[in-house]
Amino acid sequence: MKVTLFATCLVDMFQTNVGKATVELLERLGCMVEFPESQVCCGQPAYNSGYVKDSKEAMKKMIDTFRDAEVIVCPSGSCAYMFHEYQHIFKGDPVWEPKAKKLADKTYELTEFIVDVLKTEDVGARLNGKATYHTSCHMTRLLGVREAPIKLLQHVKGLEFTELPNKHQCCGFGGTFSVKMAQISEQMVDEKVQHAEETEADYLIGADAGCLMNIGGRMERVGAPLKVLHIAEVLNSR
Known part of the structure; x- marks a missing residue:
């Protein structure tokens, strides 16, 4: 199975060993892992601080970045949830709400993906x-x-x-x-x-x-x- 890694900011900047472990684990489980270098912050810190308008620019960037991904796997429950939250943030937007829903439907937290999708415990x-x-x-x-x-x-x-x-x-x-x-x-x-x-x-x-x-x-x-x-x-x- 081909999966696309959403690494998250904290993993990218502070815990690169977690990113490496995630890739190695997924590959050992038979997955081919892709990493889009254009990914940025998911916008969660700004959004949770009340900067909704500014955070939407980062969200749109991430939606476009992962547009062609078949399955998105994230080693962070918080950031994976933020991808699911996009569809509610863009509710009523005829362009971005459908895109955000597609993103949510293919996004999984790492352990959720292993157990529920790969059927492995x-x-x-x-x-x-x-x-x-x-x-x-x-x-x-x-x-x-x-x-x-x-x-x-x-x-x-x-x-x-x-x-x-x-x-x-x-x-x-x-x-x-x-x-x-x-x-x-x-x-x-x-x-x-x-x-x-x-x-x-x-x-x-x-x-x-x-x-x-x-x-x-x-x-x-x-x-x-x-x-x-x-x-x-x-x-x-x-």
Whole structure:
């Protein structure tokens, strides 16, 4: 199957290892991966900050960039959801709403694609240790991807999985929320770190680069012993 990778800004700028792991994993699962170099930001930070008009230019650029893609795969639930949100943002626009709906219909978050499209739950990964999983807000509450990442992690050989207490709570990132409401965000991420430490896990795993950057950064500052990993890195481990 030919898939087109929507890498996301954070992966492109800060977590290139996640992009590499995603490509290697998909190729090992029999996919041919394409990467349009003209892709830019999906517009989510500007849109969520209220700059709707300005963000639409980036959205139109992305719609055009992925116009010819058969299937779009994204290693971020938040950014994958934003592609689905385009059709509502352009609702009533005779030109862009139909294009946005076509984009949404072929866009999948990485674990959703593996489980629901490729019909695979065991990707042959191995990682020794104990792990817990952070359920990011956009991916679970808005995109509706809840079971796929857990099913995949439960098949990773050598990995003992334990549920994260109060997993439904936001980590405090929320994009620009963590900048505008830094003190509140800090308290939220401290709670997340505390709950992760309570599991006595070796790894905290997630599927959104923003959440992992926020949690991982706080863990480093307070000296928490867990290693933070993107689920693509885990599933690509051998």
